[in-house]
Amino acid sequence: MSKTVMMRAIGAADVLQIEDVQISAPKKNEVQISVHAIGLNRAEIMYRTGNYVIEPTFPSVLGYEAAGVVTALGEDASDFKIGDFVSVIPSFGFDEYGTYGELINIPMHAVVKHPENLTFEQAAASWMMFVTAYGALVHLGNLQKEQYVVIGAASSSVGVAAIQIANMLGATPVALTRTSAKKQQLIDLGAKYVISTEEQDIVSELNRITSSQGVNMAFDPVGGPTVGKIMQAMAPQGMFFQYGALDTRDIQMSVMDVLGKHLTLRGYELFEITTDPKALAQAKQFVYQGLASGELLPLIDQVFKFDDIQKAHEYMEKNAQIGKIVVNVQ
Incomplete structure (x- = not known):
């Protein structure tokens, strides 16, 4: 079981509810990740309020970014091994996957190893x-x-x-x-x-x-x-x-x-980048090198606890932050 943020209606931040959800084993080309931190994005606010390009179907998961540790691998997910420190790059729809949970399955193409010099919070804030x-x-x-x-x-x-x-x-x-x-x-x-x-x-x-x-x-x-x-x-x-x-x-x-x-x-x-395999591979290389060298470093505005996911969304809606809002899961 995984504590997972679920959405059963569009509306204000209080439609986000943490529920115990059974997570299946990863399918072919999927990577299962124990999530340590989540990066919030404006798209998730738009989705929650019914103003996004994807129409919500309920109950719905959401979330584009996360960082954590690989705990299981589906068939043919050969680019990774159990124990790898990884991040999630937005390249899927909320009608397919989401990152707001303690344990998530994500398609292999949307997963990237992050440099060792980053914390999980920094890694979750970087890739989008x-x-x-x-x-x-x-x-x-x-x-x-x-x-x-x-x-x-x-x-x-x-x-x-x-x-x-x-x-x-x-x-x-x-x-x-x-x-x-x-x-x-x-x-x-x-x-x-x-x-x-x-x-x-x-x-x-x-x-x-x-x-x-x-x-x-x-x-x-x-x-x-x-x-x-x-x-x-x-x-x-x-x-x-x-x-x-x-x-x-x-x-x-x-x-x-x-x-x-x-x-x-x-x-x-x-x-345009994350659904083009060649462009995504080039982006991963460029960003990884920048993060590893320290030339690129995410700016984190504020970190919230997982139980405070509603407060994190409300804070983003105030448009007061400079940089990234992160939710700490573990």
Whole structure:
């Protein structure tokens, strides 16, 4: 039996209930993990409230990230052995698997060994954020040394990951945040410049920062009117990656900016990387090396106990964190 978070209706955080669930032996190509820590993600809030791309079917599990120890292996799960320290990479649907439990079965392709220098809490906080940022900045965008990259919602876990990857590549990260309240923290986290979108003129600030040469890349989960402003300050052949819609208003931009500078606006999702075996293998290698070297390190905002999973969800909904929210299971 495993204590597992189950959801039997959509709604507020109190729909999450911890139940004793019988966990079967792992099936073919599955790895069974004794979970030590869970990393929380915005997608789980959206799923819980009925606003995610997957429609809940009840009773439902949820959770995309975890770290723990391999306790059993299904047939052909030959990449691992019992006792391995591993993490889970989001590459499945909540209608298939979930990580909110003491004992979980996960498909082998979604499991990765993590470097020995990481704690379980750090490992549980790493893979969603770094693989998401890697997919746009490196795999698709080919961000180069000395290029400028604008990072929207920079205090989020993925935003922090993007700042670290940009610095790792020798690029210049420009962080966007709503107010100046988090400015110094973002500078301390590695942002070269910080723009407060509600207090400063984005276009003039980006032109000042780049000496009017323009921004080479943007990586944004917000959307809305800000997109058009960033596009005004982009360099020729600039690439804009939209990976979320925190602002659900339509994106509007000048057609002359797009035509005259040959700009690319591209929707992007983590699953483009995690469902492509070759791309996922490259992402695992890049992130593993960064974590092992210390160039990449997850920022953990707060750690909750497993019994406080409802409080952890409520805290995430306040949007006050900088970095990752983690739940300690053992």
